[in-house]
Amino acid sequence: MSLEFFALVVAILASVPATMVLINLTLYRTPKPFAGELPAVSVLIPARDEEQSIRACIDAALASRGVDLEVVVMDDQSRDRTAEVVAEIAARDSRLRLLTAPPLPADWCGKQHACHALSQAAVHPVLTFIDADVRLAPDGLSRMLGFLKRSRAGLVSGIPHQQTQTWGEKLVVPLIHFVLLGFLPMPGMRWSRHPAFAAGCGQLFVADRDAYRAAGGHAAIRGSRHDGLTLPRAFRQAGLRTDLCDATAIAECRMYRDAGEVWRGFAKNADEGMATSAAIGPWTLLLAGGQVLPPFVLIVAMFITDASAVNIAALACGFAWGTRFLLSVWFRQSWQGALLHPLGVFTVLAIQWYAWWQTFRGRQLMWKGRAQVDG
Numbered sequence: 470m471s472l473e474f475f476a477l478v479v480a481i482l483a484s485v486p487a488t489m490v491l492i493n494l495t496l497y498r499t500p501k502p503f504a505g506e507l508p509a510v511s512v513l514i515p516a517r518d519e520e521q522s523i524r525a526c527i528d529a530a531l532a533s534r535g536v537d538l539e540v541v542v543m544d545d546q547s548r549d550r551t552a553e554v555v556a557e558i559a560a561r562d563s564r565l566r567l568l569t570a571p572p573l574p575a576d577w578c579g580k581q582h583a584c585h586a587l588s589q590a591a592v593h594p595v596l597t598f599i600d601a602d603v604r605l606a607p608d609g610l611s612r613m614l615g616f617l618k619r620s621r622a623g624l625v626s627g628i629p630h631q632q633t634q635t636w637g638e639k640l641v642v643p644l645i646h647f648v649l650l651g652f653l654p655m656p657g658m659r660w661s662r663h664p665a666f667a668a669g670c671g672q673l674f675v676a677d678r679d680a681y682r683a684a685g686g687h688a689a690i691r692g693s694r695h696d697g698l699t700l701p702r703a704f705r706q707a708g709l710r711t712d713l714c715d716a717t718a719i720a721e722c723r724m725y726r727d728a729g730e731v732w733r734g735f736a737k738n739a740d741e742g743m744a745t746s747a748a749i750g751p752w753t754l755l756l757a758g759g760q761v762l763p764p765f766v767l768i769v770a771m772f773i774t775d776a777s778a779v780n781i782a783a784l785a786c787g788f789a790w791g792t793r794f795l796l797s798v799w800f801r802q803s804w805q806g807a808l809l810h811p812l813g814v815f816t817v818l819a820i821q822w823y824a825w826w827q828t829f830r831g832r833q834l835m836w837k838g839r840a841q842v843d844g
Contacts, residue, residue: 472773476766476781482759483538484650489791493650494657494799499715502608504613508615509537510675511591512599515583517545519601520554522723527558527565529604534694535611538564541590542601543583546568563745577691580671584685584696588678596681598674602722603629604608605649613675616714623680623709624701626669627716630801637728639806640813641735641820645670646796652755655713662710668703669711672722674700680709694738717800728805732820749825754820760789760814 477842512530530540544552544567552567559565565782568590570583577585584598592792595614600604617625628646633639649668660664674696684707701711725731743752763785770778790810797807806813 470765472770472775474786476770476778479758479762479766480781480788482755483763483785485755485759486647487788488793489652490547490647490650490655490796495716496655497713499718500619501615502612503620505615507611507614507618508595508596508780510595510610511586511587511593512538512540512597512605512610513584513591514540514542514599514601515545515580515587516542516547516551516555516601517539517579517583518547518549519549520549520552521604523551523706524554524558525604526599526601527555527580529606530599530610531562531564532607533610534607536614537590537593540565541568541587542566543568543570543587543590544689545579545583546573548769558810559696563647565797574691578694581691581693581696583686588617588681588686590628591637591678594678595678596674596678596683598676599720600635600672600722602724603672603720603721605720606718609716610817612719613673613714616712617677619677620712621710622712622811623684624669624676624700624704624711625714626674626697626711626801627714627719628670629672629720630717632721632723632726633803633806634723635727636805637731638723640744640816641731641810642724642801643797643800643806643811644817646800646802647793649713650796651792656713658713662705663703664705667698667705667711669697669701670712670716671695671697671700672724673716673814677702680704683707684709693741694696697739707802715800732823735817736818736827739821740828741780744821744828745802745826749821752821757816759785761818763789764811781791791818 486792509761512525527540542555543726555567559567570586571584573579588596633642653668658668684704689703690696690699702710725734763782767782767786770782793807793810796802
């Protein structure tokens with residue numbers, strides 16, 4: 470295989486997400502304010518060991534404008550002061566309720582079990598599930614409710630603005646947008662109810678309660694660690710629509726706080742996404758070939774003075790870095806992470822292969838002191 474041909478293959482692989490991102494950005498938009506009447510909503514927050522973040526999460530939810538709401542927090546056997554912090558706020562605001570999660574059955578993932586219990590306790594016709602490290606904008610909830618009504622979907626979701634501070638976060642976390650918008654055909658997601666187009670973000674889900682029950686809710690994904698993928702899939706398998714919006718201006722979230730948390734957090738559910746035995750090969754080809762290899766091919770082509778290969782490899786680099794920098798500006802992401810894009814993608818692939826190897830060996834991954842059940 471000549472270097473010129475190899476560079477051409479790399480450029481084609483890099484062009485796929487570049488093209489898809491340009492198409493998807495025309496559809497992945499922030500919901501506009503909704504002028505009509507909005508239904509009452511239950512904001513449901515599963516919380517395990519969230520003492521550091523739960524106060525800001527609740528305060529932001531209670532500050533939501535233009536909606537009739539309740540906020541329900543499920544303390545999931547926390548080992549810190551999570552319950553005490555919530556109880557302090559509940560004593561001052563009757564819209565907040567604190568519940569204690571029932572014992573975790575052996576075949577349930579902790580988060581799905583807590584969300585299932587929350588859905589049973591909710592009193593309003595719309596259910597909004599948010600993680601305890603999510604902070605809603607004052608008009609964020611009303612915009613998401615408006616988007617639910619406009620889309621006529623049973624479930625809607627969006628990726629909040631991802632706060633990143635450490636290098637591990639900057640390298641990996643922004644790639645959530647890259648993978649979603651680079652490889653999900655959003656026209657197909659909008660026009661079809663097929664489960665293959667299922668996608669969402671587990672940090673922020675808004676569901677019509679009747680549709681949620683018809684889809685089986687979190688009970689339908691009881692063993693899953695990847696609700697961002699499996700909950701929309703459950704809705705679509707029930708014949709219901711799901712949709713996505715840009716939640717950058719609607720909410721913000723800091724998922725993890727150091728490189729170790731990033732590694733463990735992304736590994737815990739990888740075997741339900743990229744790291745399945747059927748998927749990890751194609752994903753490695755697409756991401757390594759189109760995002761990691763271009764600068765190396767360019768360097769080799771320059772070293773051996775192959776002008777044609779240089780031009781093609783430079784085009785591949787333009788596709789890869791241009792796409793990442795576009796997303797970093799669009800979603801207010803770290804420019805340092807964008808500059809080190811090939812390293813970030815390599816790190817994501819390393820996490821996937823680590824998760825695949827652990828699953829292959831029959832090893833259970835731990836998260837917040839719990840072994841993660843098989844999905």
